[in-house]
Amino acid sequence: MRSTAQFPAETGADGAFVRQRYSIRDRNTADGSSGFPAEAGRYHLYVSLACPWAHRAIIVRNLLGLQDVISMSVVDPIRDERGWAFRDGPGHGPDPVCNFQFLSEAYLRTDASYTGRYTVPCIWDRQRQRLVTNNYPDITIDLETQFTAFHTPGAPDLYPNALRQQIDQVNEVVYREVNNGVYRAGFATSQGAYEAAVDALFARLDWLEERLAGRRYLVGGQLTEADIRLFTTLARFDAVYVGHFKCNLRRLVDYPHLWAYARDLYQRPGFGETVDFDHIKRHYYMTHDQLNPTRIVPKGPRMEWDAPHGRERLG
Numbered sequence: 001m002r003s004t005a006q007f008p009a010e011t012g013a014d015g016a017f018v019r020q021r022y023s024i025r026d027r028n029t030a031d032g033s034s035g036f037p038a039e040a041g042r043y044h045l046y047v048s049l050a051c052p053w054a055h056r057a058i059i060v061r062n063l064l065g066l067q068d069v070i071s072m073s074v075v076d077p078i079r080d081e082r083g084w085a086f087r088d089g090p091g092h093g094p095d096p097v098c099n100f101q102f103l104s105e106a107y108l109r110t111d112a113s114y115t116g117r118y119t120v121p122c123i124w125d126r127q128r129q130r131l132v133t134n135n136y137p138d139i140t141i142d143l144e145t146q147f148t149a150f151h152t153p154g155a156p157d158l159y160p161n162a163l164r165q166q167i168d169q170v171n172e173v174v175y176r177e178v179n180n181g182v183y184r185a186g187f188a189t190s191q192g193a194y195e196a197a198v199d200a201l202f203a204r205l206d207w208l209e210e211r212l213a214g215r216r217y218l219v220g221g222q223l224t225e226a227d228i229r230l231f232t233t234l235a236r237f238d239a240v241y242v243g244h245f246k247c248n249l250r251r252l253v254d255y256p257h258l259w260a261y262a263r264d265l266y267q268r269p270g271f272g273e274t275v276d277f278d279h280i281k282r283h284y285y286m287t288h289d290q291l292n293p294t295r296i297v298p299k300g301p302r303m304e305w306d307a308p309h310g311r312e313r314l315g
């Protein structure tokens, strides 16, 4: 199966990567006013373990103890021109809900005239037999704020009212320069666009390194949505973005505070067990043929994710 991935990614005249937004954007609501009430056993989350956006939802579902409330299944990390597929393999399998062969079927069942990309993460509604949303920013916020009746007792409040403004502010710059920044570097088709993305990325990483020197979490004194959004990019940084996307001014391991922060989160229940470097590396290195025509998957890097992080001292 030769992957003729759905790239080259969309770029502007200046060679800058432009992220296409194909959003199915309904919402889950606690009161059902959206038509998609938060309910146990009704919704299913489709994810790729390779995808940093889907990874956010995987972690939040774990942290809130929603594993028996919202079911989840994993697509094959190798994607070809037909889009994400449901196949048997290490860490992934057939679609347990609708026995779809390809994720595209869920999109076209939702909207037969859909012309966008068939992206993960997305939430399927068993009752209405359609997708609710594929808009990853909304998915984690709705799990955190609309499914509270189903959160496991003692679950963390990842989007507390008092911190929402700060969380949103940090999320915005981290999304633009880090989460999406690595893609802007990796899929740039001009030297100028690449350098603009890389310089902004490392300027923001330097800012984060300083911010995390004296505090354990990004916002307030607790784990929030902001930490989860940064973590899924950091987890992929040295394994993929340094080499494959040429984000190589420094590695994560060269940032003492950011690296310790990433290990601190990785070692928390609900985080480390969701990081699948096999899916991550195979997906990136075997799907973007214009970046890696040989499709050879690197063996490294070796990283001590379980090494002591010493962040307890920061409260």
Ligand SMILES: N[C@@H](CCC(=O)N[C@@H](CS)C(=O)NCC(=O)O)C(=O)O
Pocket: 006, 020, 021, 022, 023, 048, 050, 051, 052, 053, 054, 083, 117, 118, 119, 120, 121, 134, 135, 136
């Ligand atoms: N749904 C999101 C996109 C999320 C996204 O880009 N997911 C990637 C995986 S990391 C994907 O599914 N890509 C498939 C494709 O682009 O065909 C959006 O519309 O912005």
